[in-house]
Amino acid sequence: MAMFRRRPRTDDEPEIVDDAVVEAEETSGSDDLPREAVRTQGPWDSGDDAGDQPRVDLGALRIPGVPGMELRMEIDKTTNVVSSASVTVDGSTLQLQAYAAPRTEGIWDEIRGEIQQSVVAQGGAADDLPGPFGRELLARLPARTPEGRTGHRPARFLGVDGPRWFLRGVVTGRAAVEPGAAGVLEQVFRDTVVVRGGEARPPRDLLALRLPGPAAPAATDEDAPAEPSFDPMTRGPEITETR
Numbered sequence: 001m002a003m004f005r006r007r008p009r010t011d012d013e014p015e016i017v018d019d020a021v022v023e024a025e026e027t028s029g030s031d032d033l034p035r036e037a038v039r040t041q042g043p044w045d046s047g048d049d050a051g052d053q054p055r056v057d058l059g060a061l062r063i064p065g066v067p068g069m070e071l072r073m074e075i076d077k078t079t080n081v082v083s084s085a086s087v088t089v090d091g092s093t094l095q096l097q098a099y100a101a102p103r104t105e106g107i108w109d110e111i112r113g114e115i116q117q118s119v120v121a122q123g124g125a126a127d128d129l130p131g132p133f134g135r136e137l138l139a140r141l142p143a144r145t146p147e148g149r150t151g152h153r154p155a156r157f158l159g160v161d162g163p164r165w166f167l168r169g170v171v172t173g174r175a176a177v178e179p180g181a182a183g184v185l186e187q188v189f190r191d192t193v194v195v196r197g198g199e200a201r202p203p204r205d206l207l208a209l210r211l212p213g214p215a216a217p218a219a220t221d222e223d224a225p226a227e228p229s230f231d232p233m234t235r236g237p238e239i240t241e242t243r
Contacts, residue, residue, distance in 0.1 A: 045165070050191070058082075060098045061085060061192060063188065064191040072086045081208070084096060090181065092172065092173030093172050094185040098168075100164065100196070100205040107166050115139075119141065125139065126139040133189070133190075134159075139157060140154055140155075153172065156170070158189060164196050169189045171185055194207070
């Protein structure tokens with residue numbers, strides 16, 4: 001059973017921000033277009049058979065629980081929108097965000113190039129490499145050391161194009177550079193379910209997240225939105241405001 005604990009955000013923890021997410025007009029098309037080929041591995045779409053593994057319902061994302069994990073939701077102070085969910089295990093963190101995507105093509109190739117350019121412009125570096133989910137970026141982000149010096153901190157940018165959605169993951173900590181430490185967070189990413197919904201959205205529009213509801217064994221686009229349900233005996237997730 002996963003345990004969700006409050007954890008203060010440290011001053012040296014980098015906030016993963018890039019300029020890749022911008023609005024664009026959605027490619028027109030019919031809702032009757034055939035779905036993409038059956039997915040053989042996750043991340044999963046809500047219409048896939050993702051198994052009956054219990055998952056935490058965050059609205060657009062349903063994330064599997066793993067022992068000892070901490071869950072943090074980040075809220076954009078300017079919009080009061082829950083902007084991302086972060087899972088921390090053994091000192092490494094996976095940040096998750098889901099976006100709308102065009103019907104006819106994926107956007108990860110384009111976004112990956114934009115992230116790479118943004119990292120380099122900020123004084124970092126990023127290598128485009130093959131990974132367990134396809135192409136990914138291994139970046140070295142500018143950061144301040146505890147002594148006040150300028151250094152770099154590693155981060156892995158993961159991306160998967162789904163049917164009309166795109167899921168981005170950012171791995172920081174030991175799991176960004178040590179394969180042996182990455183397995184648990186990679187499995188969380190692989191077992192995550194994206195609930196896109198049927199409404200029209202422009203590509204790169206952030207899919208709405210919400211505070212956790214009850215664990216759900218499966219996800220469908222037809223599920224009615226539920227009010228968050230909390231166990232009064234369990235402490236809730238940490239909520240961090242971002243500017």
